[in-house]
Amino acid sequence: MTLVGVRERYQKVDAELAEVCRANGRSRSDVTLVAVSKTVGPDAVADALEGGAHDFGENRPDGLMQKADLYPQAAWHFIGNIQSRRIHDIVGRATLIHSLFSEHHARKIDQVAGERGLVQDVLIEVNVSGEESKSGLAPADVPAFLALCENLPHLRVRGLMTMAPQGDLEVARQTFEGLAQLEEQLRATLAPDRAETFTELSMGMSEDWREAVAAGATIVRIGRAIFSDTFEE
C-alpha cells in the first residue's frame, strides 16, 4: 500500500473532476468541489487547503464553528441536520446552508439573519428518491416551500440539494436528473432577476459524483475520497 495523504487525494479528485467536466461539455469552474471534513480534525483541513481546497462541508454546528473560525479564508458549507437552538451558530458562518426543508427553520434563519443585518444563502433539501431514511421535502412540496421562502427577506434560496440512494449508480443518475428537472421547473416560475440567483444543484458524493456532474451538479460534496485513506471504489 502506498501512503497518499489528504493533499494528494484532494488534488487527484480535483483533477478527475476537471476531466469529468470536460467529458460532459462543462467547465471545471461551473462546479464547486466541497471537501466534506466532518470526520476529520483541523490538521486534515490544513492539508486540503495546501492541496488547493477552498470549500469545506460540515454537518455539525460544533465542527463548523471550530474549523470555520480557525480557517476563515475558506468557504464553509453546512450540510447537516438543522436544529433550531443551533441556528444562531450556523447563520453567517455558513456560506451556504444545504439542508433546509422546514418552515420553522426557514423562519428562524430569516429572523437571526435579519438581526445580524445579513442575507443567508440556503438550498432546499429534496428527497427525490422517496427513501424513508432520507431527509428532505417530497418534490411535490417544494414549490409551496420555495414560495414561502421567497417572502422571507433575509433568506435567499440559491437552488436545491439531494442525496441519492447508495449502491446503484443508475438509481443515483435518475435521482440527480430528477433534481435537475425540478430545479428547471422552479426557475421558470421565478422573475428573471431572481432566476439568475437560483442556479445551484448540490448533488453527488464520493461514490456517485460523476453521475451528478453529468446530470448538471454545480456543487459536489466529497468526503471519504479526500479524507479517508481506506476509501476504495
Ligand SMILES: *Cc1c(COP(=O)(O)O)cnc(C)c1O
Ligand atoms: C457525509 C456527507 C457527504 C460526503 O459523503 P462521502 O460519501 O464521504 O463523500 C456529502 N453530503 C452529506 C449531506 C453528507 O452528510
